[in-house]
Amino acid sequence: MAGTKRKATIRDVAARAGVSNSAVTLALHDRPGVSAATRERILAAANELGWRPNLAAATLSGHSLHTVGLVIARPARLLGLEPFYMEFISGVESVLSRNSCSLLLRITDAAEEIEVQKQWWQGGRVNGSILVDLKVDDPRIPALAEIGLPAVVVGMPSLAGPFTAVWTDDEAAIDEAVRYLAALGHRRIGRVGGPPDLGHSVIRAAAFDRAIKDLGLDGRTEQADFSPDSGSRACRNLLLAADRPTAIMFDNDIMAVAALGVADEFGLSVPDDLSLLAWDDSQLCQLTRPALSAMSHDIHAFGAEVTTALFDVMRGVDHPSHPTQRPRLMPRSSTARPRG
Amino acid sequence: MAGTKRKATIRDVAARAGVSNSAVTLALHDRPGVSAATRERILAAANELGWRPNLAAATLSGHSLHTVGLVIARPARLLGLEPFYMEFISGVESVLSRNSCSLLLRITDAAEEIEVQKQWWQGGRVNGSILVDLKVDDPRIPALAEIGLPAVVVGMPSLAGPFTAVWTDDEAAIDEAVRYLAALGHRRIGRVGGPPDLGHSVIRAAAFDRAIKDLGLDGRTEQADFSPDSGSRACRNLLLAADRPTAIMFDNDIMAVAALGVADEFGLSVPDDLSLLAWDDSQLCQLTRPALSAMSHDIHAFGAEVTTALFDVMRGVDHPSHPTQRPRLMPRSSTARPRG
DNA sequence: TGCTGTCCATAGAACGTTTTAGTAAACTTT
DNA sequence: AAAGTTTACTAAAACGTTCTATGGACAGCA
Numbered sequence: 001m002a003g004t005k006r007k008a009t010i011r012d013v014a015a016r017a018g019v020s021n022s023a024v025t026l027a028l029h030d031r032p033g034v035s036a037a038t039r040e041r042i043l044a045a046a047n048e049l050g051w052r053p054n055l056a057a058a059t060l061s062g063h064s065l066h067t068v069g070l071v072i073a074r075p076a077r078l079l080g081l082e083p084f085y086m087e088f089i090s091g092v093e094s095v096l097s098r099n100s101c102s103l104l105l106r107i108t109d110a111a112e113e114i115e116v117q118k119q120w121w122q123g124g125r126v127n128g129s130i131l132v133d134l135k136v137d138d139p140r141i142p143a144l145a146e147i148g149l150p151a152v153v154v155g156m157p158s159l160a161g162p163f164t165a166v167w168t169d170d171e172a173a174i175d176e177a178v179r180y181l182a183a184l185g186h187r188r189i190g191r192v193g194g195p196p197d198l199g200h201s202v203i204r205a206a207a208f209d210r211a212i213k214d215l216g217l218d219g220r221t222e223q224a225d226f227s228p229d230s231g232s233r234a235c236r237n238l239l240l241a242a243d244r245p246t247a248i249m250f251d252n253d254i255m256a257v258a259a260l261g262v263a264d265e266f267g268l269s270v271p272d273d274l275s276l277l278a279w280d281d282s283q284l285c286q287l288t289r290p291a292l293s294a295m296s297h298d299i300h301a302f303g304a305e306v307t308t309a310l311f312d313v314m315r316g317v318d319h320p321s322h323p324t325q326r327p328r329l330m331p332r333s334s335t336a337r338p339r340g
Numbered sequence: 341m342a343g344t345k346r347k348a349t350i351r352d353v354a355a356r357a358g359v360s361n362s363a364v365t366l367a368l369h370d371r372p373g374v375s376a377a378t379r380e381r382i383l384a385a386a387n388e389l390g391w392r393p394n395l396a397a398a399t400l401s402g403h404s405l406h407t408v409g410l411v412i413a414r415p416a417r418l419l420g421l422e423p424f425y426m427e428f429i430s431g432v433e434s435v436l437s438r439n440s441c442s443l444l445l446r447i448t449d450a451a452e453e454i455e456v457q458k459q460w461w462q463g464g465r466v467n468g469s470i471l472v473d474l475k476v477d478d479p480r481i482p483a484l485a486e487i488g489l490p491a492v493v494v495g496m497p498s499l500a501g502p503f504t505a506v507w508t509d510d511e512a513a514i515d516e517a518v519r520y521l522a523a524l525g526h527r528r529i530g531r532v533g534g535p536p537d538l539g540h541s542v543i544r545a546a547a548f549d550r551a552i553k554d555l556g557l558d559g560r561t562e563q564a565d566f567s568p569d570s571g572s573r574a575c576r577n578l579l580l581a582a583d584r585p586t587a588i589m590f591d592n593d594i595m596a597v598a599a600l601g602v603a604d605e606f607g608l609s610v611p612d613d614l615s616l617l618a619w620d621d622s623q624l625c626q627l628t629r630p631a632l633s634a635m636s637h638d639i640h641a642f643g644a645e646v647t648t649a650l651f652d653v654m655r656g657v658d659h660p661s662h663p664t665q666r667p668r669l670m671p672r673s674s675t676a677r678p679r680g
Numbered sequence: 681t682g683c684t685g686t687c688c689a690t691a692g693a694a695c696g697t698t699t700t701a702g703t704a705a706a707c708t709t710t
Numbered sequence: 711a712a713a714g715t716t717t718a719c720t721a722a723a724a725c726g727t728t729c730t731a732t733g734g735a736c737a738g739c740a
Contacts, residue, residue: 007464008462050458051462051486054397054400054458054463055465056395056396056397057400057464058394058402060394076427076430077623077640079427079429079430080423080424080426080427080430080639080640081423081622081624084420086425086426089419093416093446093448094416094447097448098445100567102446103444103445104445105429105442105443106409106443107437108433109428120442121368122391122394123392123394124396124397125395125442147390152667156627228623228626246461254627257627260629261627261629264629281418282421283568286568289600289604300416312603
């Protein structure tokens with residue numbers, strides 16, 4: 001089964017077309033130096049032999065763009081549940097496909113990412129990488145900047161060091177969310193945040209505190225890790241407080257879904273007794289009853305935008321850091337004026 | 341930023357250690373032919389220079405196993421929502437990591453998969469591939485068998501042609517599910533199936549019909565495409581029938597979640613008026629209220645098993661087709677005796 | 681002393697491309 | 711018609727590994 005037939009090489013094609021292999025290269029890449037007739041003949045020969053250029057050889061010799069790397073460091077169990085990555089990846093792929101580029105993926109511990117990226121880049125396997133889940137003072141930044149890896153960072157420029165950054169304006173979005181809940185009449189607002197070592201958790205937390213202060217509200221943040229269990233726990237903690245919040249916002253959608261169950265436990269009706277506001281609006285939010293209001297952003301488009309930026313970086317074209325479309329409030333049935 | 345510093349090569353390492361590059365290769369791969377002292381010296385030199393072997397060069401010359409390919413052809417929108425793939429991929433990765441292998445991923449139309457796989461294999465980019473979402477008379481099978489691609493098929497051997505297949509025993513699982521619902525007292529059982537061109541949809545449909553017939557029940561299947569919308573529609577169709585079913589089983593979990601909403605629409609209480617049984621038991625099933633009973637299987641482990649098989653195939657070791665652990669009933673709160 | 685075998689190490693070919701430098705012929709220009 | 715320019719094409723040198731010979735050194739044995 002495996003590799004029984006020898007694969008055709010450029011020399012086979014050249015022989016069949018009666019030219020040198022240089023001519024084949026020229027014809028293949030549509031470069032001047034071969035007559036139209038010869039080109040025709042070469043392409044026909046390549047087709048008949050089913051020849052595809054060996055990318056390892058091409059990489060070794062030339063400078064082709066063919067692969068982009070992505071390392072995801074989250075617990076396996078969570079990955080399946082969280083729609084974010086798959087949507088992000090599908091956005092990345094939409095741009096890669098257009099450029100006949102492939103995605104090299106690795107799911108592993110955060111500790112290993114630097115080594116993996118080094119092997120990939122220094123081993124010539126990728127032309128660039130997308131860095132996600134930036135931490136505060138992320139060790140990847142200096143390590144990967146030093147080896148000259150072309151990369152784009154998903155996250156605020158303040159986290160990205162010398163790399164180009166593409167980010168969602170979480171600050172503005174958090175601000176909008178808090179103002180919305182305040183406008184509905186909520187005075188005590190809870191927040192269930194993501195892991196505190198993640199850069200955007202820190203940024204969102206700060207933005208939340210600022211908005212709460214600006215509006216003279218009562219705010220409280222509980223930390224969680226994006227998993228439904230941790231989200232439920234955090235939500236319970238908030239609801240157990242003497243003066244429980246009348247609205248809670250979450251750092252992803254899974255935790256908000258889990259919170260619907262917690263509200264049920266506590267005998268609280270959503271949205272009358274408790275408003276819930278999710279983040280990362282996937283279709284999941286529309287499947288629940290009540291449907292979850294969310295801060296919505298187009299993750300697919302985000303992935304595509306990041307990848308477009310990466311192509312510029314890989315080509316050596318200057319591409320300044322820039323924010324993507326900011327998350328927008330998508331009110332559904334889980335937020336309302338507080339009762340009474 | 342990009343590629344400013346020349347990367348170290350094996351020759352640099354050899355020079356620094358005062359040996360030939362052959363010696364470096366030997367030392368790197370822990371092969372006999374260099375003394376312990378020299379090996380030490382070589383590895384130290386490699387470390388100091390931060391050298392990583394160039395994989396393109398290694399591929400071109402040697403026979404290293406380094407990359408496995410996976411093409412997913414499903415609409416982007418659905419991919420995010422469906423936990424299956426991400427869990428499957430994380431299982432695949434768990435085995436790949438152990439073998440320092442990476443995953444080359446492409447999300448694209450079904451029509452393009454053959455071309456992508458050909459480019460990957462004949463271009464020397466992958467050592468083998470995992471084929472998923474097998475169709476009846478899938479054109480990929482003959483096309484990829486012909487070029488000698490080492491591959492493992494996720495699906496019944498009847499769909500896999502000459503390839504090694506690893507599959508979940510859907511027939512037995514469907515049978516168990518139907519018997520379970522029958523034992524609870526259900527006589528009219530509905531089923532919402534996946535896309536009819538998918539191989540396992542056909543197999544499950546046949547198994548369902550057989551089980552229904554064996555038990556002398558009344559069964560009806562509606563076709564859907566795994567999306568929540570299509571699942572809801574199919575579910576409504578079933579419920580609109582004169583003699584509506586008292587239990588409905590689904591081909592994935594998303595559609596079952598969506599069905600909870602439909603039951604609500606119809607004013608039916610789950611599980612008293614209507615029992616729902618999901619498939620592909622992700623954590624999602626535990627987040628809903630009521631929690632969804634499901635035919636559960638460990639997708640992560642499944643991905644790992646498929647990948648283990650692929651490694652055998654890539655190494656030329658005979659690996660017979662075999663079923664993986666079959667889905668098991670996980671009763672929760674969405675199934676019960678029918679009322680009355 | 682010669683012979684055989686083991687161990688350490690190296691030179692050099694091979695892998696399949698792309699690129700560089702170059703040549704021969706055909707076509708301009710003066 | 712000589713000199714220059716363009717066009718069509720090729721030979722050979724990279725690229726950075728791994729693999730196959732091969733060779734020397736040293737030990738054990740007759």
